[in-house]
Amino acid sequence: MTKTPTKAATAKAATHKPETRGEAAAPAxxxxxxxxxxxxxxxxxxxxxxxxxxxxxxxxxxxxxxxxxxxxxxxxxxKDKESMFEELVRTVIVPVVARLNALPPLTGSVRDLIEAFANNFLKEVIGTRRGDLVRLIVAEGPRFPSVADFYYREVVSRGMAGMRALIELAIARGEIRERDLARYPQILIAPAMIAVIWQSLFARHAPLDAQDMLRVHLDLIFGERRTT
Amino acid sequence: MTKTPTKAATAKAATHKPETRGEAAAPAxxxxxxxxxxxxxxxxxxxxxxxxxxxxxxxxxxxxxxxxxxxxxxxxxxKDKESMFEELVRTVIVPVVARLNALPPLTGSVRDLIEAFANNFLKEVIGTRRGDLVRLIVAEGPRFPSVADFYYREVVSRGMAGMRALIELAIARGEIRERDLARYPQILIAPAMIAVIWQSLFARHAPLDAQDMLRVHLDLIFGERRTT
Amino acid sequence: MTKTPTKAATAKAATHKPETRGEAAAPAxxxxxxxxxxxxxxxxxxxxxxxxxxxxxxxxxxxxxxxxxxxxxxxxxxKDKESMFEELVRTVIVPVVARLNALPPLTGSVRDLIEAFANNFLKEVIGTRRGDLVRLIVAEGPRFPSVADFYYREVVSRGMAGMRALIELAIARGEIRERDLARYPQILIAPAMIAVIWQSLFARHAPLDAQDMLRVHLDLIFGERRTT
Amino acid sequence: MTKTPTKAATAKAATHKPETRGEAAAPAxxxxxxxxxxxxxxxxxxxxxxxxxxxxxxxxxxxxxxxxxxxxxxxxxxKDKESMFEELVRTVIVPVVARLNALPPLTGSVRDLIEAFANNFLKEVIGTRRGDLVRLIVAEGPRFPSVADFYYREVVSRGMAGMRALIELAIARGEIRERDLARYPQILIAPAMIAVIWQSLFARHAPLDAQDMLRVHLDLIFGERRTT
DNA sequence: GATGAATGAGGATTCATTCAT
DNA sequence: CATGAATGAATCCTCATTCAT
Missing domain, CATH: 1.10.10.60 (Homeodomain-like)
Structure with missing residues (x-):
């Protein structure tokens, strides 16, 4: 009982706070x-x-x-619960966006790049807290238009644009035959999204080897890889 | 809808009980x-x-x-709000299951069948109340394991099994080349699911021509159709 | 569903109801x-x-x-729950009152009479449903003044008057020495009431031999009985 | 009673914390x-x-x-209404128990001691809030076994044990003749309990001079007192 | 008379938000 | 700045009472 034993006493003299150690030592x-x-x-x-x-x-x-x-x-x-939720999503999403922008060099084939991207997605998103966030946005989106807006603007539209560019490049290079694919980058991403959702809903009924599934999907799009 | 539409009308004439279907089409x-x-x-x-x-x-x-x-x-x-939610999902899902079981004849090519299926899905699910229900299940699934279970058991696993069978048939017939696809029917369905989610979250930012997207996706899997 | 299968059909012809056996036999x-x-x-x-x-x-x-x-x-x-409760108590109490009024003959000693009464009380009230009713009245009395009034008027005051008369008689006959007892018939009845309450509250912690207790109490009042 | 009586008064002067009892009698x-x-x-x-x-x-x-x-x-x-009720009874009963334990010295006769006890009971319980609590326990006991248990354990059994000891002492000293009374301390207490109940149910129909009744009862048990 | 589906006022409980310390 | 006791609007659920059948 009777917490707050400080306050009054420290009011003025309290330039120093707890962690304070010595003078300059750890000014951090x-x-x-x-x-x-x-x-x-x-x-x-x-x-x-x-x-x-x-x-x-x-x-x-x-x-x-x-x-x-x-x-x-x-x-x-x-300010309140609602804006906490909104800011929260922003805060957590921002680093993701940053990474999206930091496009990797792009040296080898488009497929290699996309495969690298997929592997990263696999490690960083599918089956992780970050993946759950995606599901959360799907869940709460309709009640938080501002969140859906933000997510669309910052992540979806950018991601789609990037994917589209890559697809067009791949088509130009002859890596992808299906020319219409460029109009629907969603098709390229769909299995990854499904994997995200699957892991949080059905993983325990039927585990999904997301990595293998994504490989098959890329084979479908780029043609089967001639195993080295 | 249709609240107490009768009452006054049946008051006297209704000496006969329940299922009464006589006279006009009204009473009942x-x-x-x-x-x-x-x-x-x-x-x-x-x-x-x-x-x-x-x-x-x-x-x-x-x-x-x-x-x-x-x-x-x-x-x-x-019984209470919770079981209302659970029963609700069951009630609404059951007819869907019934339709899934009522497999169509299967005369022409597998692609034709799947296309028909896709068109039906387009009309009946994507962008409709039924589609929203799917999103709802994705949203609430983690908090209602029984709902996720039910949905997995009745819809997902059955749908997957059906799709797998069709894919295998298509591979046997030479309609599909990518043999590994049979292991991941999710890939076949993924764009349709994405369309469902897209419509409830992003439709207003960027309308999606789901029909066209699905066509492109089928082209990707079955090879481009030689336009008649 | 759809209960009421009779009614309409029996409306007129239903002179006979369930229990009805034969024609005149049990016209009841x-x-x-x-x-x-x-x-x-x-x-x-x-x-x-x-x-x-x-x-x-x-x-x-x-x-x-x-x-x-x-x-x-x-x-x-x-009429409603409240008056049901009130009438209920009346209904159940009335027979008790009737019995109180039907004073037994009074032949032998006053003690014999009171002992007989106590034994009857023991059998009919203590530890029975009727005893619980007494507790119920104690419990709900303050919220149902009409019930408390009724109970006081019909049972308590009459019972007290009867007891007082007996006590006075016993004093006159020399069976009881303590003259002031006539002013407080409650003292005579108290242990019986305590027994009633004890049985519904503490019986399971400490069983009470009510009969023996009442005997001791009567010994106290009338003097120990010379065991025949 | 006594809601936030301080606050304004302590605002400035209260550089010192809690138990402050300085100045007047107010703060704290x-x-x-x-x-x-x-x-x-x-x-x-x-x-x-x-x-x-x-x-x-x-x-x-x-x-x-x-x-x-x-x-x-x-x-x-x-926690909830139910445990509030249970804790409430405990809280209110505890001081009573404490007082029971604080046995008075016991110098003069047993009768004097019991009379003192009765007078105290008269003042502190009969016709007071505390008496009503007893009635409340009788009323709700069956639905709150834990309350009945607690009350039996803390009050009834202790009170009974104490009374029994006194009765035995009185018998040994020749103050009480009826030896069997030691087996039923309830008889000693019964009129007091009846008085408690009477006051909350019938006081307005027929006021009861509880003090006088208890005196008569003690006369009955100890023999009439030779008025000094 | 009987029935029991329907009603909606009433009451226990929760929880976002405030504010004195 | 930080705290967490206090608040009371909001919400689920119950149950006495009504009334069409």
Missing amino acids: SSRATRAAERRAAIVEAAMEEFIARGFAATRLDDIAKRAGVAKGTIYLHF | SSRATRAAERRAAIVEAAMEEFIARGFAATRLDDIAKRAGVAKGTIYLHF | SSRATRAAERRAAIVEAAMEEFIARGFAATRLDDIAKRAGVAKGTIYLHF | SSRATRAAERRAAIVEAAMEEFIARGFAATRLDDIAKRAGVAKGTIYLHF
């Missing part, structure tokens, strides 16, 4: 840094909870507990 | 019939609401209002 | 009789439920089920 | 203290309501209103 962990850490912890915790329960069924209490902060603290970082 | 509406109608109205209304808001955010009150019944009436048909 | 069971039976069944069922759960927690649904009638039927006999 | 009111006060207010209010209406008919809303807190606050102190 400034107030701003600690705030950022807290925010990160909240985002992380919120992700977990929203993915596990969906937006409406998630309790701020649980997020706070998981993040190790008090409920009120959340409101220092986010 | 025995107590049992009315109950069934009510249940149907509730199911219908619940569908709309759950699709629009998700499970947790849907208010029983709104379902009742939309169905034109009192709140309490819902509890005459369903 | 007229409509009025059946109604009375139903009412009795409801009263009986209500007693059980009210005793087990108290007034507020008892569901009319359960009473109806236990009585084997439809919920609506209850309203043909009672 | 730390957060923990305030919580305790609130809990006490809820317990107090709940007592009143439960006694007045019984468990099932009592509305949490009314308790909150009477306690001067919001509905939700109750749930910060109690």
Whole structure:
């Protein structure tokens, strides 16, 4: 009982805060840094909870507990539950976008590039927390147009544009025969998306070898690879 | 829809009981019939609401209002909100299953059959309430394992088995070259699923010509069709 | 579904009802009789439920089920739940009152008479449904002044008056020495009441030999009996 | 009672924390203290309501209103209505138990001691809120076995044991002749219990001079007192 | 008279949000 | 800045009562 034993006493003299060690030693962990850490912890915790329960069924209490902060603290970082959700998606999506933009060099064949991309997707998205986020967006999209908008604008449309460019290049180079494919990059991506959804819904009924499936799909598009 | 449409009309003439189908086409509406109608109205209304808001955010009150019944009436048909959701999915899915089982004749080529199937899917699922239901299942699946189970068992596994059989037949007949495709019927279905999701999330940003996309996809799998 | 298979068909021809055996044989069971039976069944069922759960927690649904009638039927006999409770107590109490009035002959000693009375109370009240009713009245009395009033008027005051008369007689005859006892017949009755309450609350923790206790109490009041 | 009585007063002067008892008698009111006060207010209010209406008919809303807190606050102190009731009885009973344990010295005669006890009971229980609690336990006991258990264990069995010891002592000293009384301390207590119940049910029909009744009862057991 | 489906007011409980400390 | 006690609107569910059959 009787928490808050400080406050009054530290009010003025409290230039130093907990972690403070000596004078200059570890000036790090400034107030701003600690705030950022807290925010990160909240985002992380919120992700977990929203993915596990969906937006409406998630309790701020649980997020706070998981993040190790008090409920009120959340409101220092986010206006309310709704905008927390929206900002959350943004925050988590941004790095993904960054990576998309950082197109790899593109030296060998288009297929090699796409295969590399697929492998990366396999490791980083399918069956991971990030994959669950995709499912979450599918789930909550209709109730959060701004989220769907953002996701479309930042991820989908860019990804599609990139894919389309690659497909066109592959067609030009003769790697892909089906010329109409360029109009529907979705076809190229579809199995990957299905894999994402499959893993969160049906994995336990029927495990899916996503890597092999994606390989087959690429074979279908690029023609079977002559095994080296 | 169709609330108490009779009553006044049957008041006197209805000396005969239930199934009465005499005279015109009007009466019918025995107590049992009315109950069934009510249940149907509730199911219908619940569908709309759950699709629009998700499970947790849907208010029983709104379902009742939309169905034109009192709140309490819902509890005459369903134990609680949760089992209503579960039964609802079952109820709506069953007819779909029935249709899946009613395999079409299969006379011409496999491609023709699949194309017919795709066209049907296009009309009946993509962009319709039924399509939204699929998205709903994707959204709520993790929180309703029984729903995901049911859906997997009744729809996914059966659909996959059927597709696999068709693919194998097509391979045997030489319609499809990629032999590994039989291991992943998901690849065949993926674009259709993507179309379903696309329509509810991104249609307004970028309309998708699902029919054309599916055609391209089939061309990819079966080889381009020599336009008659 | 569709119960009520009779009604219309029996409407006129139904002079005979279930129990009806032969023509004149048992003309009884007229409509009025059946109604009375139903009412009795409801009263009986209500007693059980009210005793087990108290007034507020008892569901009319359960009473109806236990009585084997439809919920609506209850309203043909009672205005509402509240007055059902009140009438119920009256109905059940009346026979008790009748018996109280039917004072036994009074031949031998007053002690013999009271002992006989105690034994009767032991058999008919303590540890029985009737005893539970007493507890029920204690429980609901404050919320049902009319019930408490009725009980006081019909049972308590009469019982007290009767006891007082007996005590005075016993004092006059020299059976009881403590003259002031006539002012507090409650003292004479108290252990019996305690036994009633004890049986429904603590019997399972510590069984009480009510008969022996009452004997000891009478010994206390009348002096120990010279064992014959 | 006593809602936030401080606050304004302590605002500035309260550089020192909690238990502050300086200056006048006012401040104190730390957060923990305030919580305790609130809990006490809820317990107090709940007592009143439960006694007045019984468990099932009592509305949490009314308790909150009477306690001067919001509905939700109750749930910060109690898990639900049921455990509130159970804890409530415990909370209120405990001090009583404490007093029972604090046996008085026992100098003079046993009768004097019991008389003192009776007078205390008269003042503290009969016709008071505490007496009503006894009636409440009788009323709700069957539906709250844990409450009946607790009450039996903490109050009844202890009280009975104490009474039995006194009775045996009185018998040994020759103050009481009826040796069997030791087997049924209930007889000694019965009139007091009856008085408790009488006051809440019939007081307004026929007021009872409980003190006088208890005196007569003790005369019956110990023999008439030779008025000094 | 009987029935039981339908009603909707009422009440327990939850949880996002606020704010004094 | 951080905290978490307090709030009360919102929501699920129950159940006494009605009434068409």
